Amino acid sequence: MDKLTKQFFGDAKRMQLSSQEKALLWQGISTFASAKQISLNSLEKAEGFEAIAAHMRKNPLEETATVALFSWMHFHKLTASVLIALIIVGGGGGGVAYASQAAVPGDTLYSIKVDVTEPLIDAALSFDPERRAEWGRRRIKRRLKEVEHLSSTEEFTPDRRARLEERIEYRMAKLQEHLDRVPEDHRVVMQDRVDDVMMRHQEFLIKIEDGAVSIEEVRAFNDHVGGVRNRAREKWERKAPPPMINREHVPEEIRKKREELGRPIDRMPPPHERKLDRLDSKLPLKHPLRKGRDAQGEREKAPRPPRQGQHR
Amino acid sequence: MPMTIKSHPGADADFATAYDEFADAIFRHCCYRCFDRERAKELMQEVFMKAWDYLVAGKDIDNVQAFLYRTANNILVDEARRAKKRTVVSYEDMEESGFEIEGEDGRDQGRVFDAKAIAQVLHELEEPYRAAIIMRYIDELSPKEIAELLNETANVVSVRLNRGMKMLRTILATYG
Numbered sequence: 001m002d003k004l005t006k007q008f009f010g011d012a013k014r015m016q017l018s019s020q021e022k023a024l025l026w027q028g029i030s031t032f033a034s035a036k037q038i039s040l041n042s043l044e045k046a047e048g049f050e051a052i053a054a055h056m057r058k059n060p061l062e063e064t065a066t067v068a069l070f071s072w073m074h075f076h077k078l079t080a081s082v083l084i085a086l087i088i089v090g091g092g093g094g095g096v097a098y099a100s101q102a103a104v105p106g107d108t109l110y111s112i113k114v115d116v117t118e119p120l121i122d123a124a125l126s127f128d129p130e131r132r133a134e135w136g137r138r139r140i141k142r143r144l145k146e147v148e149h150l151s152s153t154e155e156f157t158p159d160r161r162a163r164l165e166e167r168i169e170y171r172m173a174k175l176q177e178h179l180d181r182v183p184e185d186h187r188v189v190m191q192d193r194v195d196d197v198m199m200r201h202q203e204f205l206i207k208i209e210d211g212a213v214s215i216e217e218v219r220a221f222n223d224h225v226g227g228v229r230n231r232a233r234e235k236w237e238r239k240a241p242p243p244m245i246n247r248e249h250v251p252e253e254i255r256k257k258r259e260e261l262g263r264p265i266d267r268m269p270p271p272h273e274r275k276l277d278r279l280d281s282k283l284p285l286k287h288p289l290r291k292g293r294d295a296q297g298e299r300e301k302a303p304r305p306p307r308q309g310q311h312r
Numbered sequence: 313m314p315m316t317i318k319s320h321p322g323a324d325a326d327f328a329t330a331y332d333e334f335a336d337a338i339f340r341h342c343c344y345r346c347f348d349r350e351r352a353k354e355l356m357q358e359v360f361m362k363a364w365d366y367l368v369a370g371k372d373i374d375n376v377q378a379f380l381y382r383t384a385n386n387i388l389v390d391e392a393r394r395a396k397k398r399t400v401v402s403y404e405d406m407e408e409s410g411f412e413i414e415g416e417d418g419r420d421q422g423r424v425f426d427a428k429a430i431a432q433v434l435h436e437l438e439e440p441y442r443a444a445i446i447m448r449y450i451d452e453l454s455p456k457e458i459a460e461l462l463n464e465t466a467n468v469v470s471v472r473l474n475r476g477m478k479m480l481r482t483i484l485a486t487y488g
Contacts (some may be wrong), residue, residue, distance in 0.1 A: 011425040016336045
């Protein structure tokens, strides 16, 4: 091939997309792909499971679509920033991203919410582990809120429950990675906040258990969250949380106490009775952050300073 | 070893990798076949969407590169059939339609052939020689791969390449 022809092909090969164009086109493709998820029928799943499990054991791989997107964004930081700006500020993508925020598992837009929008926010954060841990906590909270929303509908199917349980497990593992890099004094505070989110969720599910459409799914999910919470507390070297009232598994000690008091066991006690349900009720119930209140929650009377300019 | 994508719920990671690897090449191929940068972007997007549809239908893609080029070629052939009247394109039209080579920094350094010149030369090449030359010398596919993509024999592809190269040299000589 002569020099001129070589030069011609060399110049022709330099035609390419800019990073911004490439990212915007990918956004269109990924939105399209999110709306058409690949799924297998149960027979295919059963047939393929053994081979896949063997392959996974042989080739442990943590790569997921989110990670792939992440790695792509890692190499195209400028593009990622442009994308984030586009999604947050507005435009078509912004509308879809905004609309997807209310999506729950099974909705068309749910993939955009968890696999596009949330990783984009994730990528926009700096490498500060504390900020990443806080965002991780919020992501767990978002998954739990989705369950709370689903629990009042007939759509809380075993399949959706299983998918959400998987996501909670995965998010908890990722959060733990970030927490491990947070300085110790801040880490304890963060751990408290994560624990609080899970505890409140458990309390909520127990409260609505009777009225839930899919009672079995709600209970199963609550047990799962309890397991995740217990494992996290164990890792953080904390004692197991006090058991919560569950009609199926009421601890004997609590049952006796409630029988003595003549109170029903099969309902969640109101907040002022809740201390009776704690196994560690011998411990003072005074909350360390609620200063000025005694163990019974009564405000301690302190002398008030006279107001200036007060006339009787 | 050609890249493959199996149709399974975790295929989106492989799909993203395929996009990262082949998006530029498919875009370039479309661009030199339709002479419209914006249309080439749409066509490239369409190619990847068709690939995803193929996976959703439960079929595996055994050779991603070949699949993407074959899909692109089919779309381009359909496009050319539908728009036969538009095949007479002036170079000014090409410029107006956004036929330009744009790098990362948008600059055009050390280039002998600019976008307009490349478009002029390739446009003078007739089909099917143009497609063969683009696939062989710009997309860097082997004659065997081109033959498989075009459903032709390797011999036919070689003849097209030889004739195409002769035409190209003649055009380049007059261009110089």
